[in-house]
Amino acid sequence: MKIGFIGTGKMGYPMAQNLLASGKELFIYNRTKEKADPLAAFGAKILGCPKEVAASSDVVITMLANDEALLEITAGSEGLIHGLHEEGIHLSMSTVSPKVIQEIQSMHAAKNQILVSAPVFGRPDAAARKELWIITAGPLEAVRKCHPIFQALGRGYSNFGEEPARANIVKILGNFLIMTVIEALSESFSLAQRAKILPQDFLSAINQALFRSPLYENYGQLIVKKAFSEPGFTLQLGFKDATMARDLVESYRVPMPYLDVVYWRFLSALNHGKAELDFAAISSEVFDSWEDHPPLK
Numbered sequence: 001m002k003i004g005f006i007g008t009g010k011m012g013y014p015m016a017q018n019l020l021a022s023g024k025e026l027f028i029y030n031r032t033k034e035k036a037d038p039l040a041a042f043g044a045k046i047l048g049c050p051k052e053v054a055a056s057s058d059v060v061i062t063m064l065a066n067d068e069a070l071l072e073i074t075a076g077s078e079g080l081i082h083g084l085h086e087e088g089i090h091l092s093m094s095t096v097s098p099k100v101i102q103e104i105q106s107m108h109a110a111k112n113q114i115l116v117s118a119p120v121f122g123r124p125d126a127a128a129r130k131e132l133w134i135i136t137a138g139p140l141e142a143v144r145k146c147h148p149i150f151q152a153l154g155r156g157y158s159n160f161g162e163e164p165a166r167a168n169i170v171k172i173l174g175n176f177l178i179m180t181v182i183e184a185l186s187e188s189f190s191l192a193q194r195a196k197i198l199p200q201d202f203l204s205a206i207n208q209a210l211f212r213s214p215l216y217e218n219y220g221q222l223i224v225k226k227a228f229s230e231p232g233f234t235l236q237l238g239f240k241d242a243t244m245a246r247d248l249v250e251s252y253r254v255p256m257p258y259l260d261v262v263y264w265r266f267l268s269a270l271n272h273g274k275a276e277l278d279f280a281a282i283s284s285e286v287f288d289s290w291e292d293h294p295p296l297k
Contacts, residue, residue: 004057054083238279
């Protein structure tokens with residue numbers, strides 16, 4: 001299987017490395033070519049545009065930041081849709097909106113091409129360790145053809161049927177749950193700290209007594225240490241995901257009041273210049289709000 005890979009950013013680069021390490025033949029395009037060039041030393045072929053990548057590949061993976069980037073890479077003047085052969089597979093692994101996935105699915109169908117959506121759970125360090133969990137949706141046979149790719153990239157995958165956009169709904173809701181974990185930890189740490197209980201001690205206790213969850217442990221440590229300056233996932237991208245969750249609320253008319261809480265945390269953090277910090281930095285908005293309200297005497 002010849003594989004194209006478009007988007008070698010913080011997530012895409014280690015994913016491409018793992019595909020190469022598993023012996024896959026890889027054709028790569030990245031908008032900033034210098035970020036992809038080191039992969040040539042591992043056997044990748046660096047090409048000049050998405051169309052060239054698609055023309056060389058049976059499956060083209062895209063790992064991009066947002067809807068706009070995915071639309072341009074797919075359907076722009078040199079987009080992959082113009083090079084992908086009939087029955088070729090576009091494997092979209094980006095966290096993007098269900099709406100744009102539906103748009104791209106229609107474009108591919110008009111050319112007898114196949115779209116599989118497969119966004120991932122996991123930060124760049126998990127990608128490097130091949131510990132991603134992949135959420136898939138699309139034609140079953142196409143998903144099965146992508147199985148060797150999933151094996152090279154992660155711990156496993158969950159399939160959600162034939163409609164690609166369903167995978168993106170699951171991914172957005174999963175990210176919403178991560179946001180609520182950050183909010184709940186931050187509020188708890190704030191109260192514990194005011195009660196002169198060390199947040200690190202509190203985190204250790206709840207992880208042993210209640211959750212035993214890497215999510216609570218990893219994000220809890222980021223919050224306790226305020227380790228936001230080297231983001232695995234930026235606050236700006238987190239806000240994008242919160243906005244997509246609000247769009248789902250509008251589409252399905254399902255109230256999600258806790259989403260409003262975290263949405264406004266993101267908006268406040270952006271207004272305070274934190275866009276490029278790790279998205280766990282929304283916790284600092286919680287701490288700041290507590291500092292604005294001293295305890296009653």
